[in-house]
Ligand SMILES: Nc1ccn([C@@H]2O[C@H](COP(=O)(O)OP(=O)(O)OP(=O)(O)O)[C@@H](O)[C@H]2O)c(=O)n1
């Protein structure tokens with residue numbers, strides 16, 4: 420299994436949701452405006468939780484804390500009242516940062532449909548002294564205007580549309596916010612505040628889905644996106660998605676092999692943070708990749724000690740839950756491992772049944788091959804696995 424720490428290990432996400440929604444003019448604070456059965460805030464929180472950060476801080480309008488706490492349920496969410504500007508709301512969130520948090524991602528609840536993978540992309544790019552924002556290229560021709568006069572063209576090649584989450588090293592962001600408060604200067608985003616304090620800011624590619632719900636048109640756009648995905652009947656013209664996962668484990672000097680959901684008495688175990696079941700781990704990565712939900716390290720890595728030593732079927736069952744929570748059903752899985760041992764064909768059906776059961780009964784095909792003595796599998800040093808998975812959107816009721 421990928422034992423690298425999750426991209427959001429030791430990362431806190433501050434979701435700012437305390438705005439009034441003046442431009443939306445929906446008659447309620449923007450976070451509480453429905454996108455269908457669920458509110459903007461509920462959709463935003465779902466995307467953040469799917470990215471599996473170490474800490475989630477939710478900044479909400481003063482007086483709405485209890486209501487939001489009931490909505491958030493028993494998830495790892497702390498709630499704090501916001502301020503009269505976005506910057507003041509972020510500062511309120513920063514005050515709750517837990518010990519051990521190395522990086523902070525600040526995210527607009529108004530970007531409620533942001534893909535979970537965008538959080539990992541930002542978090543993995545943060546460095547000491549360097550903040551990171553997701554951004555999109557500008558596609559319109561932009562002009563500098565003065566009243567009704569167009570006074571000059573603007574070279575859009577030098578521009579980008581900033582999104583969130585915006586990620587920063589914790590200590591430097593806290594210091595930059597303290598500086599801005601001392602100077603009484605307001606910025607429209609955290610990157611500008613961080614740069615004003617001397618920080619370097621870089622950008623990674625954002626996503627169209629991470630648009631900010633600001634106007635009534637944005638609200639209709641978000642509702643149409645959600646309703647169109649809900650209108651895909653499971654047996655109808657849904658757009659399936661494929662994913663690939665690989666894993667490599669070395670044989671250990673002690674212990675009994677656990678592979679493809681089965682115990683193999685007399686065979687050497689595989690090294691690993693969990694039970695070392697490389698077949699199960701490759702399937703997890705293929706499923707998460709197909710759904711755009713990151714990877715195994717993000718959800719089960721060393722930042723999640725509850726999975727230390729866990730059997731692969733625990734990973735598989737939880738992965739099926741994560742996909743269902745994100746609105747995906749599993750179509751089928753095919754996996755092949757390369758290794759000199761164990762002799763697999765006699766137990767193929769048993770393995771396929773065990774893996775399928777862990778995934779809720781979906782079809783799983785398992786095969787094994789050797790490398791004719793080539794490479795580390797051929798030298799008997801370990802096992803290499805490749806898995807592919809097909810998933811499709813679940814029709815929303
Ligand atoms: N005092 C504020 C103002 C804004 N925000 C949050 O910052 C994000 C971006 O702000 P914006 O889109 O401008 O939201 P609103 O301030 O609610 O909208 P408007 O400016 O139209 O009032 C939103 O998720 C909003 O909830 C906040 O937490 N506290």
Ligand SMILES: C[C@](O)(CO)[C@H](O)COP(=O)(O)O
Pocket residue numbers: 505527580581582583607608609631633
């Ligand atoms: C933070 C932000 O979403 C980056 O584009 C944007 O600056 C928020 O601006 P707003 O005026 O508070 O909506």
